[in-house]
């Protein structure tokens with residue numbers, strides 16, 4: 001997975017900036033800093049202290065930078081090299097942002113206990129430090145002495161924290177400056193020095209591009225719900241595990257993923273765009289905005305792939321839900337109406353299979369036979385359908401494992417599982433990759 005193109009004409013074009021992130025609440029701004037550095041043309045490598053990983057995810061930074069993140073001083077890089085030494089030797093500058101009071105002390109004392117201090121100790125490149133902390137912490141003489149040592153004895157540039165609202169709830173001096181201020185400080189610190197390590201092979205390793213790299217993939221997951229009255233819902237037993245596994249697998253293979261999540265029983269993945277929905281109507285609106293062409297004059301690229309893994313309610317209250325809680329006054333008959341078939345609607349709106357840009361993969365929950373799934377594949381004009389056996393114990397809804405049969409338009413099939421849902425997800429994506437490449441399936 002790569003972080004995409006950088007700006008070839010930016011003031012940091014061709015430079016490698018090592019971004020050291022430490023355990024301040026302001027670490028949540030690190031993705032913004034990465035974006036600003038890349039917009040200025042820099043290749044960015046992230047190093048994190050263990051505390052920083054509690055505030056910002058290495059996965060997000062890996063995705064945004066395109067480089068393996070070094071968050072554990074004692075772990076080697078995927079290619080066997082020592083992360084902080086590679087970073088120290090190839091950086092045009094190291095930016096430590098945000099820098100904690102703890103980190104300023106460790107650095108002032110020369111303690112190489114994390115990847116960020118170790119890289120700073122090991123480099124001859126300029127180091128720019130942006131402290132961020134509570135106002136009293138910044139004003140403490142210990143912090144002031146440590147910061148002064150970094151400037152006076154080590155020649156580091158300190159970008160002082162700004163005044164404003166702090167995460168602690170108070171306000172005062174301690175805020176991390178805006179990314180543009182940090183980029184300016186780096187440009188000044190580097191000056192006209194030649195690029196230190198032009199050879200990509202000697203820079204930190206890039207995460208290899210996956211076979212869905214550059215593809216836009218939309219996936220639905222979980223079960224939709226329909227209100228009956230003010231407190232009750234009609235729902236189904238989908239846990240969303242298969243859809244989430246598909247989103248994670250597509251993300252790890254390099255895709256730009258939007259996960260439209262209905263009721264899901266597990267945590268949603270990081271590193272994908274999330275849209276939350278509840279009812280069929282919500283899902284319909286989300287699908288239309290993610291998959292159908294935007295109004296004339298706007299320029300969004302069409303999705304390459306849509307995988308409809310959500311369990312969509314087949315019925316809802318005719319005439320809408322009761323506004324008030326229904327009373328237990330006697331037997332109750334609910335009048336339900338069928339919901340629209342969203343996948344068929346999207347397929348029809350996108351045009352015939354042979355002409356549309358987006359490949360469509362449906363799921364069909366079956367109890368044994370797959371005849372109905374084959375009929376749906378053709379009736380809805382899909383590219384593939386996944387017949388999901390929800391009848392056998394230990395697979396299907398609510399289970400960690402699944403067993404599916406993939407049905408192709410030409411009548412051929414493949415079986416996957418019983419296997420963990422991630423394995424099933426990768427098996428489905430293998431077929432999707434073949435579809436996207438225009439090749440015949442395996």
Ligand SMILES: Cc1cc2nc3c(=O)[nH]c(=O)nc-3n(C[C@H](O)[C@H](O)[C@H](O)COP(=O)(O)O)c2cc1C
Nearest residue numbers: 022023024025026049051052100101102103132133
């Ligand atoms: C919610 C929370 C927010 C914190 N924010 C800051 C901060 O903004 N600045 C700071 O110096 N320390 C902050 N800390 C304390 C550091 O996380 C702590 O000192 C940690 O040991 C820093 O480790 P590191 O410098 O190795 O990353 C915070 C702690 C918590 C629990």
